[in-house]
Amino acid sequence: MxxxxxxxxxxxxxxxxxxxxxxxxxxxxxxxxxxxxxxxxxxxxxxxxxxxxxxxxxxxxxxxxxxxxxxxxxxxxxxxxxxxxxxxxxxxxxxxxxxxxxxxxxxxxxxxxxxxxxxxxxxxxxVHRALLPQALPFIEGYELIGRCIPTLAVGGDYYDWYLSDGDELVVTLADVMGKGMGAAMLMATVRTVLRLIARGTDLADALQNAARVLANDLARTNTFVTIFDARITKSTGDVEYVDAGLGLAFILHDNGSYDRLPVRGLPLGIDPDTKWVAGHTQLKLDETLIVFSDGIYDSLGGTDDAFGIVAAHFVARDSLDECVRTLITSIADGPTSDDITILALRRTGTT
Amino acid sequence: MTSFATETIGTTLVVRPLGRLDLVSAPQLRDIIASSVANGIVGVVVDLHGVDFMDSSGLGAMINGLKATRQAGGNLRIARPAQQALVVLDLTMMQQILHPYASVEEAIAAP
Structure with a gap:
């Protein structure tokens, strides 16, 4: 034997x-x-x-x-x-x-x-998991959620949020080109730079500074990064945002219709002279700001119908956790080849 | 498997990927463009007609090629992207720097 x-x-x-x-x-x-x-x-x-x-x-x-x-x-x-x-x-x-x-x-x-x-x-x-926000912060009048599921052990997607001094909340979703370990290393770098630089300044300026700091790393690795970054004034719902080549952010209204956030610019790592412009909108009562990665977009057919499909999951007045869970379950049933990341902020007005 | 056909028209290299332009096949496109530039052919047109799926890595390879050809005094243009590739170009705002031409001939003739 x-x-x-x-x-x-x-x-x-x-x-x-x-x-x-x-x-x-x-x-x-x-x-x-x-x-x-x-x-x-x-x-x-x-x-x-x-x-x-x-x-x-x-x-x-x-x-x-x-x-x-x-x-x-x-x-x-x-x-x-x-x-x-x-x-x-x-x-x-x-x-x-x-x-x-x-x-x-x-x-x-x-x-x-x-x-x-x-x-x-x-x-x-x-480590990748530890770099994502661990606990949901308690924000009076708001509900916030983020999820990131890499295709491989780690990935280039991440989301982030922090409460800045006073009345402001900053949320970020970024996608480093590529997958796996290489993308994850750059993702950690991008996250750190954005965190250090984004505080205190105008969002478009902050992105400009981040792009300058990251320019060499991105050029040497032939990589670009798409970023959505928003600063929300909690008391008014005012949203200042920059979109660097992500293009996948929208506001879901309480009647189920939605509006994509229109002000957009190039990703980081393409052209060192890129100038970004901040967009402004407002999150009203019972409205939800939703940002998702191209992994979700592609899994939902890779057309702009994806916005409607994502929105439909959030129309129900369940907790955001439930909305995200049903969305991700529906995606996990189909073919996915990219990191799946989503971030949502709802203005509930109540505590 | 994605395949790549290449053809030299005048002083321009036309690359025709067939299949997916993604994380797996993007390095091949990058290598084809790099060796073209190394051989002194710095005008490149990527004909996207046969690409049924392009992701950010595929886009990355073309941006890379754009930089490489421009540094060598040339250019990279793209032609005939299908709907899916057009959407990716639109979401990322890259059509600003990679204008999609309706035909290979137009892309070659573009200033």
Missing amino acids: PLAYVAFIDRDLPRVKSSSGELPETPGRREDSFSNMAIQQSGLFLIEDATADARYSSNPNVTGVPYLRFFAAYPIETQGQRVGALCLMHTEARHLSELEASLLHDLALWIQNEVQRDADHDRATA
């Missing part, structure tokens, strides 16, 4: 992954486990005939099921820790040739790379 499997060490016992179905070793004491022995050392762990070796001949895995005689393994490491092993076993004694040993080593390294990549991805996903 020759068998190959990957064992990962849990706190107590080896946990077998990718086995061909049969249990390679009888569950028992950790110190009797051959995969555990393999993990305790580095490099090839090889027993060509366990019955001929006094160290193993009385091991319960040799004297009983699975009657192991041959065992070869390479440990798998991640972040400097041995976490498992790629194991080969046989119920007959046999010789492992140099070529076979080297193949086993290559396979173990390949698994190690996969495990490492997984760990990197998990970590990157956690």
Whole structure:
């Protein structure tokens, strides 16, 4: 019964992954486990005939099921820790040739790379999530929500908000061209620059400053960024906004009709001399400002019908959380190949 | 798989992507334009007629090509975008710098 499997060490016992179905070793004491022995050392762990070796001949895995005689393994490491092993076993004694040993080593390294990549991805996903606002702020007279679901482990989309001094709330949705780790690194940069620069100044000026700071990074990486940034005066509902190539922002009125926000300019990273102009509008009682990413636009057919479809999800007077949830569920059913991001701010007037 | 046909008309390279112009295929377009510029052909027309889907990465490759050709004293123009590509150009305001021409001939002849 020759068998190959990957064992990962849990706190107590080896946990077998990718086995061909049969249990390679009888569950028992950790110190009797051959995969555990393999993990305790580095490099090839090889027993060509366990019955001929006094160290193993009385091991319960040799004297009983699975009657192991041959065992070869390479440990798998991640972040400097041995976490498992790629194991080969046989119920007959046999010789492992140099070529076979080297193949086993290559396979173990390949698994190690996969495990490492997984760990990197998990970590990157956690960081990406941490860069998004964690809790919904309590804003008297308003309801606010944001969601960002990257296609890969991480992505170039993000949303952000902060309450500035006094009466103002700033909301941002941005989309760095591309997907995955590269886009996410730039997204983190863009977010930081916008946060640092946007405070206190006129929004169009702030964007100009951000574009200047980011110009080299974006040019060197051949990337552009689309941004929607709005500053809302809470007491009046006055909205000052800039739209750098996003084009996917609208105000949903209480009667279900909507108006797209018309003042738009080029994305960042196209032309260093771009000048943006701020647009002005007002969020009245029971109106909702909705901004979404091109991932949503494309999933909804890639035409301007997407505005109506998004709006329809928000017409019901449910909580914004519910509106966003139904929208995202409807999108998740279809083909999506891009990050899905949405931000919505409703002026409720009540607390 | 997106394929790219190329043709030199006069002193202009005409690139015809067929399929999707997205994250996967955009680097190919970038490479085609870069090697054209490296070979001294700095006038490029991208014929988008066969592109059924273009995303921001595809747009990025063309912006990149626009910069590369202009730096070398040339230009990049686009022709015959389908509705979907036109919408992307419109949303991003990029038609300001990538004017869509109705035909390859018009794009080549444009000043």
